[in-house]
Amino acid sequence: MALLQIAEPGLSAAPHQHRLAVGIDLGTTNSLVATVRNGISTVLNDIQGGALLPSVVRYAADGSVQVGHEAQAVQSDDPHNTIVSVKRFMGRGLKDVGEVGNLPYRFVDAASTGSGQAPGMLQLRTIAGTKSPVEVSAEILKVLRERAELSLGGELVGAVITVPAYFDDAQRQATKDAARLAGLNVLRLLNEPTAAAIAYGLDNASEGVYAVYDLGGGTFDISILRLSRGVFEVLATNGDSALGGDDFDQRIYCWLLEVCGVSLLGAHDTRLLLSHARMAKEQLTDHVQTQITAVLSSGELVDVTLTREAFYAMTQNLVQRTLQATRRALRDAKLTVDDIKGVVMVGGSTRMPQVQSAVGELFKQTPLNNLDPDKVVALGAAIQANVLAGNRSADDWLLLDVIPLSLGLETMGGLVEKVIPRNSTIPSARAQEFTTYKDGQTAMSIHVVQGERELVSDCRSLAQFELRGIPAMVAGSARIRVTFQVDADGLLSVSAREMASGTEASIVVKPSYGLSDEDITRMLKDSTQHARDDMLARALREQQTEAAQLLEAVGNALQQDGDALLDAAAQARIRSSMDALQSVIAGSDHQAIKRALEALNLASTEFAQRRMDKSVKSALAGHKLSELE
Amino acid sequence: MDILASDFQQDFFRLFDLPLRFQLDTTLLEQRYRALQAQFHPDKFAHLSESEQRQSMQWSTRINEGYQTLRNPLNRARYLLALHGVDTQEESNTSMPTDFLMQQMEWREALAEGRQAQDITVLGEMEQRMQHMRRALEQELARDLDDAHDYAAASGIVRKLKFLEKLGEEISSAFDEIDS
Numbered sequence: 001m002a003l004l005q006i007a008e009p010g011l012s013a014a015p016h017q018h019r020l021a022v023g024i025d026l027g028t029t030n031s032l033v034a035t036v037r038n039g040i041s042t043v044l045n046d047i048q049g050g051a052l053l054p055s056v057v058r059y060a061a062d063g064s065v066q067v068g069h070e071a072q073a074v075q076s077d078d079p080h081n082t083i084v085s086v087k088r089f090m091g092r093g094l095k096d097v098g099e100v101g102n103l104p105y106r107f108v109d110a111a112s113t114g115s116g117q118a119p120g121m122l123q124l125r126t127i128a129g130t131k132s133p134v135e136v137s138a139e140i141l142k143v144l145r146e147r148a149e150l151s152l153g154g155e156l157v158g159a160v161i162t163v164p165a166y167f168d169d170a171q172r173q174a175t176k177d178a179a180r181l182a183g184l185n186v187l188r189l190l191n192e193p194t195a196a197a198i199a200y201g202l203d204n205a206s207e208g209v210y211a212v213y214d215l216g217g218g219t220f221d222i223s224i225l226r227l228s229r230g231v232f233e234v235l236a237t238n239g240d241s242a243l244g245g246d247d248f249d250q251r252i253y254c255w256l257l258e259v260c261g262v263s264l265l266g267a268h269d270t271r272l273l274l275s276h277a278r279m280a281k282e283q284l285t286d287h288v289q290t291q292i293t294a295v296l297s298s299g300e301l302v303d304v305t306l307t308r309e310a311f312y313a314m315t316q317n318l319v320q321r322t323l324q325a326t327r328r329a330l331r332d333a334k335l336t337v338d339d340i341k342g343v344v345m346v347g348g349s350t351r352m353p354q355v356q357s358a359v360g361e362l363f364k365q366t367p368l369n370n371l372d373p374d375k376v377v378a379l380g381a382a383i384q385a386n387v388l389a390g391n392r393s394a395d396d397w398l399l400l401d402v403i404p405l406s407l408g409l410e411t412m413g414g415l416v417e418k419v420i421p422r423n424s425t426i427p428s429a430r431a432q433e434f435t436t437y438k439d440g441q442t443a444m445s446i447h448v449v450q451g452e453r454e455l456v457s458d459c460r461s462l463a464q465f466e467l468r469g470i471p472a473m474v475a476g477s478a479r480i481r482v483t484f485q486v487d488a489d490g491l492l493s494v495s496a497r498e499m500a501s502g503t504e505a506s507i508v509v510k511p512s513y514g515l516s517d518e519d520i521t522r523m524l525k526d527s528t529q530h531a532r533d534d535m536l537a538r539a540l541r542e543q544q545t546e547a548a549q550l551l552e553a554v555g556n557a558l559q560q561d562g563d564a565l566l567d568a569a570a571q572a573r574i575r576s577s578m579d580a581l582q583s584v585i586a587g588s589d590h591q592a593i594k595r596a597l598e599a600l601n602l603a604s605t606e607f608a609q610r611r612m613d614k615s616v617k618s619a620l621a622g623h624k625l626s627e628l629e
Numbered sequence: 630m631d632i633l634a635s636d637f638q639q640d641f642f643r644l645f646d647l648p649l650r651f652q653l654d655t656t657l658l659e660q661r662y663r664a665l666q667a668q669f670h671p672d673k674f675a676h677l678s679e680s681e682q683r684q685s686m687q688w689s690t691r692i693n694e695g696y697q698t699l700r701n702p703l704n705r706a707r708y709l710l711a712l713h714g715v716d717t718q719e720e721s722n723t724s725m726p727t728d729f730l731m732q733q734m735e736w737r738e739a740l741a742e743g744r745q746a747q748d749i750t751v752l753g754e755m756e757q758r759m760q761h762m763r764r765a766l767e768q769e770l771a772r773d774l775d776d777a778h779d780y781a782a783a784s785g786i787v788r789k790l791k792f793l794e795k796l797g798e799e800i801s802s803a804f805d806e807i808d809s
Contacts, residue, residue, distance in 0.1 A: 019676070157676075158675075187675050188672070188675065229663075231663055231667075324808055324809055327808055328805055328808070331801060331804060331805075384672075387672065388672060388675035388676065389675070389676055390675070390676030390677075396667070398663070398666055398667045398670060398672070399670075399672060400666060400670070424693075424697070425693045425696075425697075426693075427671060427686050427689050427690040427693065428690060428693055428694070429690045429694070485686075485690070487671070487686055488670070488671040488672065488686065488689075549676065549677075550678050553676075553677050553678060553681075554678070601678050601679055601680055602680075604678065604680065605680040608678065608680050608681045608684060609680075609684060612669075612681075612684050612685070612688060615668055615669075616644075616665075616668075616669075616688070
């Protein structure tokens with residue numbers, strides 16, 4: 001309990017203590033961490049006073065890791081071991097990553113490690129060994145976690161991590177795994193445009209339908225939201241999780257190769273020219289032309305002028321792609337540009353003048369740029385984290401988000417049957433029934449895919465499920481109900497049950513691009529083997545924190561509803577579980593705390609359910625029965 | 630998993646405290662939807678115990694499902710008929726009045742032509758006409774379900790609306806195709 005006694009000055013959080021929670025924008029180019037302090041969302045700076053942490057990770061031979069500016073500074077000198085824009089590889093296979101030839105990495109296709117026919121998430125070979133994008137991202141998150149803990153002076157209860165709205169299940173899962181690996185308790189994965197809308201909407205007390213146009217370093221999202229009386233309702237979202245500022249750099253890079261007549265550059269030169277391309281792009285935001293000057297390792301001099309006009313021409317179709325996605329989102333929301341009250345611009349890449357003018361032209365209005373496009377996502381995430389951690393917020397608001405891409409199943413002939421359509425509000429669930437086609441069949445294979453196309457081969461494979469333990473019956477008489485559940489993070493889970501006999505069929509999941517639990521456990525071990533004690537201490541603190549929260553929650557619930565909903569015996573059972581937990585909480589045996597915690601969870605399940613039922617009724621109380629018919 | 634208490638299984642009209650009818654006050658539905666989500670959404674339970682989090686997800690899922698079912702007229706009609714124990718026979722019964730079928734064929738041809746010619750105006754006009762027809766069918770549904778209680782006739786209209794829904798999906802995918 002002592003761990004939670006950190007009260008924020010000026011915040012009379014009592015009887016609840018202020019719980020430290022942060023919002024993290026894990027970006028392609030830069031990452032940030034923010035928190036709500038004294039009721040105001042603030043970005044936390046590093047010791048030098050900088051807010052942005054470049055999302056660059058460098059591995060050294062001795063196993064040490066550099067993250068941020070230090071790593072960025074040496075990216076051209078050590079291109080194989082310095083990983084830039086790792087977000088583009090999250091939950092992706094080698095064949096998904098376009099223009100691999102232009103990236104100075106040594107990729108390892110996970111298929112070669114051979115776990116099933118699925119291609120698997122790509123990996124990167126570095127001097128410190130082969131790294132998964134999840135591990136690389138975890139290094140970035142660790143630095144941000146440390147920054148936050150140092151600056152807030154305590155252990156974090158949890159974090160909201162933002163993801164592009166158009167991220168599919170594999171990319172979301174990879175992000176959550178990275179956070180886990182970094183020792184963060186993920187309160188929620190939050191869509192980036194929605195985070196921006198929170199920061200913007202709560203700031204401006206806006207009402208009406210807004211579009212959030214979010215062009216980041218590597219991803220593009222467009223979300224259409226309706227803001228009204230404290231509710232943020234996402235009506236539709238669209239985008240491209242492989243389209244961002246990096247692609248504009250690539251266009252300049254390719255143009256450089258062409259005008260200079262060079263090809264097949266080494267990794268150093270590739271990274272060098274990509275850095276110059278990026279600088280040129282940034283220059284063109286305020287200047288009509290810029291000079292690109294670089295010396296290649298061969299001694300050859302690159303010295304050319306790039307005009308705004310030429311830059312706009314070579315990137316025109318990238319901008320067009322964002323506009324197409326925007327029109328699709330509008331159509332899905334059944335709206336036209338005339339219905340849009342404002343367009344909020346998010347992401348560093350929206351600084352490009354051609355993007356501003358194209359968006360303005362489409363919506364027939366000047367886009368809104370009043371919040372820093374680099375910071376707005378982290379600021380919104382922090383506001384959400386503060387609420388999710390259980391800190392009272394002055395204004396009560398609600399967020400209703402959607403899944404970006406349809407979820408479906410493979411059916412006969414490689415066709416997709418959609419089970420949960422895109423833009424469904426989450427959490428969402430749908431059940432589908434299947435039957436056996438052979439006498440005595442006891443197993444069945446199910447392939448889950450995500451995407452809008454009709455053919456399985458055009459959609460993204462999420463997982464293969466094998467249902468086993470179906471009781472042997474005549475063909476066609478087994479009824480297997482497969483339930484898809486998408487949670488508030490936008491993550492899918494699947495369960496199955498044979499309806500005729502009531503047997504729970506067991507499921508073997510083979511995530512196509514994800515990591516298995518064993519992978520995560522191994523990575524956790526690898527990353528903490530030098531600091532095992534540290535890990536145990538952390539586990540203990542986490543259990544203690546969780547136990548204290550649960551005791552508080554159950555105690556309050558008993559006080560409010562105990563007498564009304566439970567008889568004396570039931571109350572006594574819960575109290576005795578509480579006592580048991582209380583007696584171990586201050587000890588150092590985290591397993592004992594865990595056991596007592598689970599026992600209390602179990603003992604209070606029925607009570608929690610009754611309270612839920614009660615509040616359903618009271619939520620609707622005030623409506624008279626006479627309104628019923 | 631065992632939270633299937635009677636309250637959880639109540640029908641969606643009861644969940645939103647609305648009369649069991651096809652015609653419904655959509656503003657009221659929306660208000661109640663928001664009121665329920667404001668109370669049960671997983672965001673409100675993120676700091677509580679695992680079992681409370683799980684139950685909130687199940688409730689919130691059900692509220693979303695109920696809202697989707699009642700908000701969309703075709704889903705609502707289907708759901709009402711199911712509550713009355715009527716099978717709409719959408720897979721098995723493919724017989725349609727001839728004039729309706731002729732019209733459908735005409736529209737499908739127009740769609741194919743519009744698609745071929747990449748003509749957004751043609752598609753837009755079709756969408757309008759379809760919208761018009763949809764509204765007329767919904768009015769018929771209201772009469773059959775709420776006044777005449779003629780469930781067989783209502784099932785017929787549900788099947789027609791399903792046709793239109795499919796056509797609508799094809800029109801919108803044609804829009805996407807042209808715009809790419």
